Amino acid sequence: MRWTQYYIPTLKEVPIGTEAISHQLLLRAGLVHMLTSGVYSYLPLGLRVLRKIERIINEEMNAIGARELFLPCLQPMDLWKKTGRDETLKEVMIQFKDKKGRAMCLGPTHEEVITDLVKSAVQSYKQLPVVLYQIQTKFRDEMRPRFGIVRACEFIMKDAYSFDMDQAGLEKNYKQMYEAYQKIFVRCGLDVVSVGADSGAMGGDVSHEFMVPADIGEDQVLRCPGCGYAQGLKDGDQSSPCPKCQKGELVKTPAIEIGHIFQLGTKYTKALDLNFLDEKGQKKTVIMGCYGIGVSRLIATIIEKNNDKAGIVWPKEVAPFDVEVLPLQVDDPDLMKVANECYEDLQGSGFEVLVDDRNESAGRKFNDADLIGIPYRVIIGKRMLAENNVEIKKRQTAEIVVVAKDQMKSRLREMMAT
């Protein structure tokens, strides 16, 4: 990809009305753009990050046998009346009437829709379990959107739903999902803490939240400053000794909730009459679980935890590109020939490469490269090229390696492997 063809509007200055680092960097690096409070566009570079995260999610969901589908955002209120959540979620639902006068809403979540869907096909224990998920836009009329895409009115969520014939089945799916979540967050480069949680308006008995300690967090966990151990807040949340290292005291730390899983039981399946016949031909209620990841919030959280003064430092798996090729003298045909060869070579070897082919000063290109945070940079400049060398720079450590031009790819591979 060429920068000049990619639409990456970077900003030199911190935009007004932004407090959170992630919010500032999302805007400055040209990843998102605000339309109105709590509503954001994803620009090409931001969308690329989103797709990377979606891919990780898809792989991990696939690995536990969950199947992807796509449910509508546009939903009739009649369905919500059946579970009573037209009342309990009234405050966050965006509602309106269509031209026929029918009450509609934009889905703040999808338990009702998926349960209605599964009901149409499942009648027998032979068809269970069913595990489905989607990555989709949710709408919540938040009183106060916050910190850019951390708390937005329109946001992207991965929501999975399991349907089982008994509690044992639910627990098995729940456990698999729990483990898949751990893997997803590790691959996103995050240290996540899972804590037992209130089920709140979702209903059900057992639930876990996945939290990332961070300054802008709206929730809290108890964390040991020494060893980093963390747990959820319990009743009477006085500080107590760390159960892991025994040295430090646990202290309340703000944290961002990026995932939440629930053993719902029969709350929705009962209300919507999702039943099946068991081996003995007896009618039973399907047992349900639901599993959410705030995908857009995850992007903000990754940035919040992976940045320095100069900009974003993307973890490997979610970086929009693997390598940025940075030719310094764009109007030098010989040099650009080398840059293009370098680009083709890397691209042909499976790397995802962005070339900053703008005719800009070195300083600006370096600063933008730091800002958008692609993990590796190959700098091609007259000076180095005179010796037939190019320079590789690692964004995270600022480590610089000068290598012969034809050694570049193999050296890059080595650096990436460590």
Place this chain on the structure above:
RNA sequence: CGGGGAGUAGCGCAGCUUGGUUAGCGCGUCUGUUUUGGGAACAGAAGGUCGAGAGUUCAAAUCUCUCCUCCCCGACCA
């Protein structure tokens, strides 16, 4: 929804207290020349409903009122 802050060019701001030339600055943008290893230099140019409406006045970015929007704190939060 309660409290606080803010809205002037694409971005960041000054001007407002004490009303008065043609509303300014930095960055960015366009043209040209010279540049190019950490946000280059010079010359020229484009770009504005001063958030909106009403009022006061000979005259409003500036004073008054109403409204809108954004941000922060709080309450709320599958």
